[in-house]
Amino acid sequence: MKPGAKLKSAVCDAEVIVIRGSDVVVECGGVAMALDRPAERAAINPAFAGGTLLGKRYVDAAGTVELLCVKPGQGSLSIGGAPLDVKAAKPLPSSD
Amino acid sequence: MNISLILQMAADADPERIGLVCDGRRWSYGALHRAARGAAKAFATSDCTHVALLDESSEAAAIALFGAAMAGIPYVPLNYRLADADLAALLGRIAPAFVIGDADRAARLSPEQGHTIVSRAGFIVEAERLADTEGELDEPTEPIAVQIFTSGTTAAPKAALLRHTNLLAYILGTVEFGSAAPEEAAQVCVPPYHIAGIAALLSSIYATRRILLLPAFDPDAWLTLAASERATSAFLVPTMLGRIIARMDVVRRETGVAPDLSALQAIAYGGGRMPLELIEHALELFPQTGFTNAYGLTETSSTIALLGPEEHRAAFRSADPAIRARLASVGRPLPTVEIEIRDADGLALPPGASGEIYVRGDQVSGEYRERRALDAEGWFPTRDAGWLDEEGYLFLGGRADDVIVRGGENISPGEIEDVLRTHAAIADAAAVGVPSVEWGEAVCVAVVARPGHDLPSPDALRNLIKERLRSSRVPERILAVDALPHNEMGKLLRREVRKLFSGGSQGPTH
Numbered sequence: 001m002k003p004g005a006k007l008k009s010a011v012c013d014a015e016v017i018v019i020r021g022s023d024v025v026v027e028c029g030g031v032a033m034a035l036d037r038p039a040e041r042a043a044i045n046p047a048f049a050g051g052t053l054l055g056k057r058y059v060d061a062a063g064t065v066e067l068l069c070v071k072p073g074q075g076s077l078s079i080g081g082a083p084l085d086v087k088a089a090k091p092l093p094s095s096d
Numbered sequence: 097m098n099i100s101l102i103l104q105m106a107a108d109a110d111p112e113r114i115g116l117v118c119d120g121r122r123w124s125y126g127a128l129h130r131a132a133r134g135a136a137k138a139f140a141t142s143d144c145t146h147v148a149l150l151d152e153s154s155e156a157a158a159i160a161l162f163g164a165a166m167a168g169i170p171y172v173p174l175n176y177r178l179a180d181a182d183l184a185a186l187l188g189r190i191a192p193a194f195v196i197g198d199a200d201r202a203a204r205l206s207p208e209q210g211h212t213i214v215s216r217a218g219f220i221v222e223a224e225r226l227a228d229t230e231g232e233l234d235e236p237t238e239p240i241a242v243q244i245f246t247s248g249t250t251a252a253p254k255a256a257l258l259r260h261t262n263l264l265a266y267i268l269g270t271v272e273f274g275s276a277a278p279e280e281a282a283q284v285c286v287p288p289y290h291i292a293g294i295a296a297l298l299s300s301i302y303a304t305r306r307i308l309l310l311p312a313f314d315p316d317a318w319l320t321l322a323a324s325e326r327a328t329s330a331f332l333v334p335t336m337l338g339r340i341i342a343r344m345d346v347v348r349r350e351t352g353v354a355p356d357l358s359a360l361q362a363i364a365y366g367g368g369r370m371p372l373e374l375i376e377h378a379l380e381l382f383p384q385t386g387f388t389n390a391y392g393l394t395e396t397s398s399t400i401a402l403l404g405p406e407e408h409r410a411a412f413r414s415a416d417p418a419i420r421a422r423l424a425s426v427g428r429p430l431p432t433v434e435i436e437i438r439d440a441d442g443l444a445l446p447p448g449a450s451g452e453i454y455v456r457g458d459q460v461s462g463e464y465r466e467r468r469a470l471d472a473e474g475w476f477p478t479r480d481a482g483w484l485d486e487e488g489y490l491f492l493g494g495r496a497d498d499v500i501v502r503g504g505e506n507i508s509p510g511e512i513e514d515v516l517r518t519h520a521a522i523a524d525a526a527a528v529g530v531p532s533v534e535w536g537e538a539v540c541v542a543v544v545a546r547p548g549h550d551l552p553s554p555d556a557l558r559n560l561i562k563e564r565l566r567s568s569r570v571p572e573r574i575l576a577v578d579a580l581p582h583n584e585m586g587k588l589l590r591r592e593v594r595k596l597f598s599g600g601s602q603g604p605t606h
Contacts, residue, residue, distance in 0.1 A: 004261070017101070056273070090431065094282070096390075
């Protein structure tokens with residue numbers, strides 16, 4: 001994976017775009033995401049079934065990976081089994 | 097990465113929600129997305145290399161912008177105010193294009209360039225019809241999302257290129273997806289060929305904030321739309337804000353009732369210098385409204401620095417001159433961009449020192465069809481002059497090209513103008529360099545009297561500048577004018593001011 005790539009969940013409809021980070025395997029619902037969705041859905045791991053929300057940005061603890069959810073799904077995101085967190089929004093006043 | 101994602105996400109999140117209102121028609125995100133898909137099919141089968149808009153603001157601008165992105169073709173909004181010859185030259189540079197808008201004019205100006213030309217109404221009908229036809233679009237690979245021709249003051253207009261990655265970096269860095277409350281509505285009246293017009297569409301759709309499009313600015317039309325649609329925010333150039341306030345005064349006097357702006361929570365402004373007394377008047381007139389000053393360029397995908405609502409009120413209330421002065425600043429850089437002030441040799445300058453503004457960040461393209469203007473470290477020279485204060489607030493000093501070089505000394509026109517504008521009898525002022533045998537360039541100043549005031553004598557103005565600045569800043573000539581020349585976005589046209597001083601007498605005109 002690299003910035004700009006769109007990763008698709010193997011267990012649900014979720015899709016994310018890579019904002020930051022390279023060469024790590026992102027999982028959704030406990031199963032590795034890929035550029036293409038498999039023909040048959042894999043089973044969701046109940047430990048990673050909290051859901052991924054449209055428009056939210058997800059980051060790892062080290063802050064080296066950032067993903068934008070562009071399609072929501074039932075699976076939740078992790079890297080190497082470590083769950084990703086929703087990045088807190090720092091609202092700016094609209095200037096447009 | 098493709099900006100069509102912005103509309104796709106809004107349509108996925110809430111397809112029935114109204115995203116855009118124009119000329120009475122209400123477009124849901126779903127309807128806009130369908131029309132953009134249909135437009136993309138029309139573009140993809142036309143063999144065009146560019147999608148051009150030659151029109152005022154309307155839903156066609158949004159549909160063409162996102163449709164072009166889906167088709168992987170650069171979108172080129174053209175300035176319909178250009179003279180025929182200039183517009184014909186630009187049409188030639190983007191041929192063959194899919195041209196939407198003033199079909200008669202486009203056909204007349206570029207009859208044999210292979211353009212596909214459609215009217216606005218024809219385009220909308222065709223886009224909605226094609227949305228339901230068979231056939232999928234190929235995954236777009238074109239990296240350029242938008243091409244905007246700069247105004248070209250000295251040479252032919254440059255074709256500034258904004259990549260999908262630049263525009264998305266700006267939106268993702270400044271807007272939280274779906275963050276707008278249901279009642280939020282942003283009134284947009286900047287022309288579609290201006291970067292602020294593009295940014296307004298992208299930002300509001302990503303925030304799922306309803307857009308109220310006003311095709312052409314007029315104070316009465318603006319006030320009527322804001323009242324009837326209960327606009328909660330608006331972007332204005334300073335000239336427009338001045339005209340709205342003046343019109344409100346007239347309406348209040350004539351009818352005894354002030355126009356209803358009770359829903360208006362926020363006004364953002366930019367695109368030209370805001371006179372200090374105008375923003376002070378506006379802060380008094382709209383005590384509950386949050387004001388945001390935005391500074392940005394076409395080449396930086398819109399805003400790179402902003403002065404927010406709390407900073408406006410803090411500066412307005414402050415007795416500390418350094419804090420009070422920030423009302424005339426453009427605020428601080430966005431968290432996602434870096435700003436540096438550099439001297440003529442390219443060395444970074446400390447706070448307080450004036451030089452050229454350099455900017456770096458993912459939203460900064462700094463790229464033209466003809467060349468890249470970024471340096472090896474990714475910094476873009478804006479050609480704007482300015483300085484930073486100790487807290488990082490950015491103050492603009494005009495275009496770097498406008499710096500007056502008198503006897504080897506660099507003089508920013510802004511510092512002279514700021515001093516003159518502090519005089520109670522002066523509404524506006526412009527300082528320019530005019531060729532001089534003795535000095536290389538001589539400082540010349542055009543001033544506009546405030547209504548009901550007499551201009552001070554030339555000597556009084558010279559003394560004011562001498563006391564506040566240095567003797568080298570004292571103008572050789574001072575000219576009284578009824579108004580300064582501005583373009584439609586409120587930008588001062590210094591080349592026109594310079595013409596006022598060409599061929600005249602050598603002594604003070606005023």
